[in-house]
Amino acid sequence: GPDYVRAIAPYQAGKPIAEVAREFGLDEASIVKLASNENPFGVPESSRAAMAQAAADLGRYPDANGFELKAALSSRYDVPAEWITLGNGSNDILEIAAHAFVQKGESVVYSQYSFAVYALATQGVGGRAIVVPARDYGHDLDAMAAAIEADTRLVYVANPNNPTGTFISAEQIEAFLDKVPANVVVVLDEAYNEYLALAHQFESSAWVRKYPNLVVSRTFSKAYGLAGLRVGFAIAQPAVTDLMNRIRQPFNVNSLAQAAAIAALNDKEFLEKGARNNAEGYQQMIAAFEELGLEYVPSFGNFVLVKVGSDDAAGARVNLALLKQGVIVRPVGNYGLPQWLRISIGLPQENATFIEALKKALG
Numbered sequence: 001g002p003d004y005v006r007a008i009a010p011y012q013a014g015k016p017i018a019e020v021a022r023e024f025g026l027d028e029a030s031i032v033k034l035a036s037n038e039n040p041f042g043v044p045e046s047s048r049a050a051m052a053q054a055a056a057d058l059g060r061y062p063d064a065n066g067f068e069l070k071a072a073l074s075s076r077y078d079v080p081a082e083w084i085t086l087g088n089g090s091n092d093i094l095e096i097a098a099h100a101f102v103q104k105g106e107s108v109v110y111s112q113y114s115f116a117v118y119a120l121a122t123q124g125v126g127g128r129a130i131v132v133p134a135r136d137y138g139h140d141l142d143a144m145a146a147a148i149e150a151d152t153r154l155v156y157v158a159n160p161n162n163p164t165g166t167f168i169s170a171e172q173i174e175a176f177l178d179k180v181p182a183n184v185v186v187v188l189d190e191a192y193n194e195y196l197a198l199a200h201q202f203e204s205s206a207w208v209r210k211y212p213n214l215v216v217s218r219t220f221s222k223a224y225g226l227a228g229l230r231v232g233f234a235i236a237q238p239a240v241t242d243l244m245n246r247i248r249q250p251f252n253v254n255s256l257a258q259a260a261a262i263a264a265l266n267d268k269e270f271l272e273k274g275a276r277n278n279a280e281g282y283q284q285m286i287a288a289f290e291e292l293g294l295e296y297v298p299s300f301g302n303f304v305l306v307k308v309g310s311d312d313a314a315g316a317r318v319n320l321a322l323l324k325q326g327v328i329v330r331p332v333g334n335y336g337l338p339q340w341l342r343i344s345i346g347l348p349q350e351n352a353t354f355i356e357a358l359k360k361a362l363g
């Protein structure tokens, strides 16, 4: 295989519950998993009902163009259906963008401490990564604009960012988009958008109208609770969307996922319940960190990054101590943050279980 494929370090997903149960001799039901920024309420009831109906037709291929889901997204975000690309999760969107816009040897710009899939997608096409040092654990957009070179084809920006939870204001994003050359595609990854205050939610589809090189990426995995079904989507102008749709797999979103996504999109109550739980759970988490004197990065997502020690073995050590107590969180040493752990916000009782386990782990 190509050298650039051999150079890829595999994605590190959250440890599955069954694996931890076996490894540490624990009862699966007692395990708390706050490791993958999943929705603690699981799949909305409305999506379950929609899937039960769609299940009758599983002998047929899914709608390759996702007609109904795109129609629902089109009216929800006030953009034509031709501006939408569906993805097998938004990871698929991130990868489709690399395939559509980057040739081997050309460069891709993204931030230090930003989402791991940007590196994977870049390496997967033999692209050259330009990793821009973070500022206060978040994107330094001025430095990122300055880092763009003549052969740069793509820039990834995560807002809020994973794993740090940092947020970039609308003004900063627009100022950045104004500086990026028109032939460089910007993927604005808004996987955690729905956790932001409502005021922030609809700016990005207006930006897509203004910037022909902008791709806004969203997912049903987080606030909509459909991580296991794998549905994401991108909004961009037709010239960009057309190229992304040429390279994507024809049936990349399955029938159950399409049906579930349409139902979830219309389930305002579920979204509000999740956002409320998240805001309260975040306060519960940071109150505990403050009590324990632990540094954390203020987060705008459904997770929070906390510093659990000042030596480079701290993250792995505390992670192991948590695993032994049946609590799964995410070490972020692979992000260059070996002293930190990323904790997803769960239900109040799950958060409390984690906090108790953390106290024990820290001795």
Ligand code: PMP
Pocket: 036, 037, 088, 089, 090, 091, 092, 115, 158, 160, 161, 162, 189, 191, 218, 219, 220, 221, 227, 230, 231, 232
């Ligand atoms: N972008 C960011 C910033 C993420 O944190 C994640 C999930 N870890 C994704 C994209 C991809 O999520 P999915 O493929 O489930 O949509």
